[in-house]
Amino acid sequence: MKKVLAAVLCLAMLLIAGGALAATQEITVFRANEPTTLDRVAATIDEAGKFILWDASEPLFRIIDGATTPSGAESYTYDEDTLTYTFTLRDNYWEDGVKVTAQDYLYSFQRMVDPSNAYGYISDIYCIVNAEEIYAGTKDVAELGVTAPDEKTLVVQLNAVTPAFLEVVPFYPQRQDFVESKGDAYGNDVANFLSCGPFKLTGWEHNSLLTLEKNDQYWDAENVKLEKVNVLISNDNNARYSAMLNGTLDYWETNDPDYIAHFEADDAFTTVDQYLPTLTFVLFNGQDELLQNTKIRQALSLAINREFFVEAMYKSVYPAAYGLTSSAIGINGVALRDVTPEPVRVLAEENPDPRALFIEGLEELGLDPDPSKITVTFSISSSATTDDTIALYQAMWGETLGINVVADVSEWASFWTDCKAGDFQIGTLAWSGEVDISFLFNLFLTDSAQMPCFTYSDEFDALVKKANQSTDADERLALYGEAEKIMMADLAAIAPVCYRVNKAVLRSNIKGWDYNVFSTAGHRYVYVED
Amino acid sequence: MEYQEEMFTIVGCDEAASEAIARPQTTYWRDAWRRLKQNKVAIFAMIMLILIILLSLFGSQICGYDHTKMSMDMNQRPSLKHWFGTDKLGRDLFARVFAGGRISLMIGILGALITTVFGSVYGSISAFVGGKVDAIMMRIVEIVSSIPYLIVVIMLSLMMNDSGVGSILLALCIVGWCQTARLVRGQVLQLVNSDYVIAARTLGVSNWKIIRRHMIPNTMSVIIVNLTFRIPSYIFSEAFLSFVGLGISSPNTSWGMLASAGKETMLFYPYQMFFPALMIALTMLSFTLFGDGLRDALDPKLRR
């Protein structure tokens, strides 16, 4: 009897001590930029806008803890033969009490494919029947492969096998009467937006602060513990650091070793490493008379001392990259990196002397085999680290290959316009992958080339297209691995430099946080402990 | 004692003697130079400036480090080994600060001089001639000042293929002269209707001579203050220009760039921000003190 009583008392104490909620359930997070709009299908929707929509809207599916979880949808079925998805919706309500219907989801698709809307990420839904043709103006929107037979059912028909369909397609509802009544102004302010997510938008001081408060109409409202989320718009590191220290800000992501050291040593904060799907790389212009030669490109890639670079620039917070995909990119939790060694490492073993390789390349081109006569132009867009980056590449290529490096700095818009037009020799930038592994590979496809490296390969195209259509995860990874080797090592179309790792810093009394880099959970499960 | 008439003889009036000049003949400029030499503070300022220039030329040799050499001693505090400490890539900061001084001083001083000369001439002509000419010249000033500066420099960075000191000076001066022009115009407007100017014109003195001998000396004080403000302004603007690619890039550096880089790590390594800022402040101080001395020396009313 005493033992039972003791056990019960212990249990009671644990229940009371652990997990007691604080009186004020309010957190403050930040975004570096002001959201352009909250209209999910606007031409210029940006990352900040999408971020707010995770809280203020309810997509059919969310990526929670790395898994694709039905959210606005209760369940779905997939017919392999007709490539048709049928979604059954939950009972959810807009903030004004009106029910969210399948019509609302259909309406947002219809706006997405409307040519006069000029949605930027349209290629994400080219997999839907007739989407591409309607967007190009050759078919009518009534022929779109998305229908809503009744209030709670949405049917989507695809024109090809699309393994990452549920992750890639934006299923966000928009209510027709509301959107039409606001016209062009929809999504630009509190009064012009209607929420249906775990939170509703209640305040928006542009370029300064957004406020989200708990939405009582939400279908899962009883499990949402936070009352208020403040989103500060701040792009200055010192400001954000000061804000974290004095309690104004509760969450931060930083890569600076000094800030990280401070927060790791402080118990008031929890720190978690986030391995981003981002690759920083050097871009070669395959049409340039010097860089058209493969050996030249390979030599330049091998001459980059990646370990030295990340130590000097980032105190090795960022890991060196020898491949296209970081450890964050894979299929169903299996990273490509787990299955395939990084191709440029293999290339380095096969070619221990980059300078000799470079000279071979020069001879193949019929140029003077003296590297010191070569001057390359290194294009870069301006940022806080630009000057140091230039100094490092000048040192690395200067010492290992003996060539001269001249920098060409410009601001982002000029830089990117020049790159896409092929108006550069060597450039550097970063590109983020997505939860769908095919995204990064599709950038190099000959017919839709988004990566301005101007180096093409039929073999690569064939491998990637086959992998895109397959449903066998192992087969896909193997195919992507082969394709990666072609682009990164055999052709050295680009030279990978480093992956990005952020330290997420969160006040330690805040729980329920989803640290996954692809998460679209928003702040639904977050709460503040006492 | 009693004075008797026989004790004195009448000497008379020597007309020639009363015309004798008591001091050696000197012009306005020579007199100014003489007075400047006597001003201790101004001389001290000039010496400080010369010292900064010398350090900028020979800084690397003095401390023994090359300003581009990277090392594994990153972010070190000032010590006997590295007098100003090191930066993020392990480069000696003393060498970098004075290598940067070469560029910043050159851009700051040259830019300020060009702007001031051009602006002063422009402003004095505008106010002196007056009427329609003044109206047109001022409208041009308004137009030049109103076009968004960022767009102008992006345009310039496209047109100039190499970003040397020349293109930077052009980008800085293309708008900078406007303020000087308006300041000088304001001063000249005050003077142009003074009695002595009207007298000089009536006497038939050429306009150019009037501007040279009366207008410019009397606007000198404003011109000098403006000049001393242009210098740090241009030093910082040059760092802004690197954003569009018109500024200095590695392996060269400047105080503006060092200060911007220092800002990022200010809360952890304050010395990286402190030393470039100190150099800018000291340069500004010497120019200000020297400028004050110059102003006193050139002030016609203080002539004795």
Next chain:
Amino acid sequence: MVKYILKRVFYMFLVLFIVTTITFFLMHMIPGDPLTALVQKLPEQTKINYYAKYGLDKPVYEQYFVFLKGIFTEGTLGESIRFPGRQVLDTIQKYAGYSSEIGLVAVLIGFIIGIVLGTVSAIKQNKLPDKLISIIAILGISLPVFLLASLFQYLFTVKWPLFPTLGWGTPAHKILPILCMSFSPLATYTRYMRSSVLDVINQDYITMAEAKGMSFAQVVRRHVLRNSILPSLTILGPNIADVFTGSFVIESIFAIPGLGSYYITAVNDRDFPMIIGCAMFYTGIYILSLLVVDILYVIIDPRIRLTGSNSK
């Protein structure tokens, strides 16, 4: 006087037209458009649809006429491209207001204190007050505003938590930004005032006034201030105009919703309507400030004629 003002207003519209035209064409000559600046991965079809939507596929001179037509027939400066749905005119009005709230106070503080310090400095030339004030002025001008801002933000919100770190809404949010922004004007007006007062104080008529028996304070008030304030006024005009377009640096650091960040972001992102709107707005205010300064010239110093020298 009235005729003069009318003439200047006419000139203002002329200059506004010229500046708008030049800015419009320059803007379209630099590489990049709103789409390239924002979206990295771009299907060809999106470009086609997007350009059609915003009329960017038409030749530049045709876009120019469309723009002018918009102003004269509908009185609108258009809609921002980067921030769809936000009217340029409304945005400018609202956020220029916020920027000016801190900017105007900073400039006025700098002006008033600067004038006083400059006068004192000149009167006590080369003595201790002069030297001290000169040092303050030098620090004010050679410490870059981004340094002051981050430093003050850390010192006064973290080390000694007296003010909110960032944001907008209460008077407390305005104090640090205003403080940071007032150093530069303070230094400027101190130095210019000192130099002008020195010029004036050695004039014969000042000695005459003192000889007549006026007290020194009276002399300063009646004669010195009026005659020496001109250069400071010349600078004050544009300073006030600048206030409305905000300081990009201060607004980023303190997360202030002002026009400064809109303006610079607009150029970087090639948001054409916003760029032109801000340029027109700034030009208008700038020219107005110059007009006011020119009129003040005449009121303060009777020697100055409105049309400059008239002895020809």
